[in-house]
Amino acid sequence: QSVLTQPPSVSAAPGQKVTISCSGSSSNIGNNYISWYQQLPGTAPKLLIYDNSKRPSGIPDRFSGSKSGTSATLGITGLQTGDEADYYCGIWDSSLSAGVFGGGTKLTVL
Amino acid sequence: QVQLAQSGSELKKPGASVKVSCKASGYNFGSHSINWVRQAPGQGLEWMGWINTNTGNPTYAQGFAGRFVFSLDTSVSTTYLQISSLETEDTAVYYCARDRKSIEFDYWGQGTLVTVSS
Numbered sequence: 001q002s003v004l005t006q007p008p009s010v011s012a013a014p015g016q017k018v019t020i021s022c023s024g025s026s027s028n029i030g031n032n033y034i035s036w037y038q039q040l041p042g043t044a045p046k047l048l049i050y051d052n053s054k055r056p057s058g059i060p061d062r063f064s065g066s067k068s069g070t071s072a073t074l075g076i077t078g079l080q081t082g083d084e085a086d087y088y089c090g091i092w093d094s095s096l097s098a099g100v101f102g103g104g105t106k107l108t109v110l
Numbered sequence: 111q112v113q114l115a116q117s118g119s120e121l122k123k124p125g126a127s128v129k130v131s132c133k134a135s136g137y138n139f140g141s142h143s144i145n146w147v148r149q150a151p152g153q154g155l156e157w158m159g160w161i162n163t164n165t166g167n168p169t170y171a172q173g174f175a176g177r178f179v180f181s182l183d184t185s186v187s188t189t190y191l192q193i194s195s196l197e198t199e200d201t202a203v204y205y206c207a208r209d210r211k212s213i214e215f216d217y218w219g220q221g222t223l224v225t226v227s228s
Contacts, residue, residue, distance in 0.1 A: 002154070035214050037155075044205055044218040045147075045155065056216065088155050092212035098171050099145070099157035099213040 003028060004089055004102035011108040012079050020074040020105045022089035028100060030070040032092050036063075039086045039104075048087070049074060079109050112136040114144075114206055114219035121225045127194040130222045132206030139187040140164045143209045146180065146191050149221075150202040160209060161189055196226045 005023040012018040022034065036049035047056050049065035052072065064075040076083055089102040117131040132144060146158040159170040161180040168180040179192045193200055204222050207215035 032212070033214070037215075044221050045215070046218070047214070047216050050210070050214045050216075086154075090155070090157075090213045090215075096172075101155040101157060104154040
């Protein structure tokens with residue numbers, strides 16, 4: 001069971017918006033910066049969001065991140081079929097002194 | 111451009127050992143630590159730990175101390191993951207990832223599939 005809780009799956013139609021939640025605690029999300037990763041089928045994960053809400057160069061502004069208290073959210077607007085992937089939140093947990101990932105959320109674009 | 115190039119897939123028998131390499135290029139090797147992440151078939155990402163590329167000091171996540179060893183060769187900008195006494199449960203894709211700061215991995219290797227089967 002992951003320290004960070006994500007929904008196993010979300011789905012939406014092309015062009016629509018979807019949000020993926022990541023719930024944690026004061027030892028991780030509550031006091032550290034969270035990152036989000038996109039893993040397309042058969043490929044390595046890719047950094048999508050860092051420092052809760054910043055996008056690396058080359059990541060379109062359709063992707064956004066936010067954090068409130070001990071939860072974080074990844075938002076994707078203007079969904080495309082190419083966005084179908086697994087999405088993971090990741091963070092340092094100060095109590096465990098370890099990195100932790102959420103269980104991952106599979107996005108289906110219907 | 112920054113690249114992390116990992117060694118190819120491995121098929122091993124239970125009890126054997128395997129050494130996976132991760133060669134960095136396109137940046138100052140000592141400026142970023144390298145982390146290792148495991149992904150079992152059909153499962154999520156699991157942080158294994160990291161190695162300080164300046165000092166060579168490894169840090170292991172709980173459950174990865176003992177049979178798992180991180181090492182490096184700075185002369186060839188390469189980090190290694192060695193797994194001994196392989197078990198079928200070690201079957202997974204192993205990724206190396208460059209750490210910008212804690213669990214902020216901006217570059218990843220392509221992954222190395224290690225299959226343990228008799």
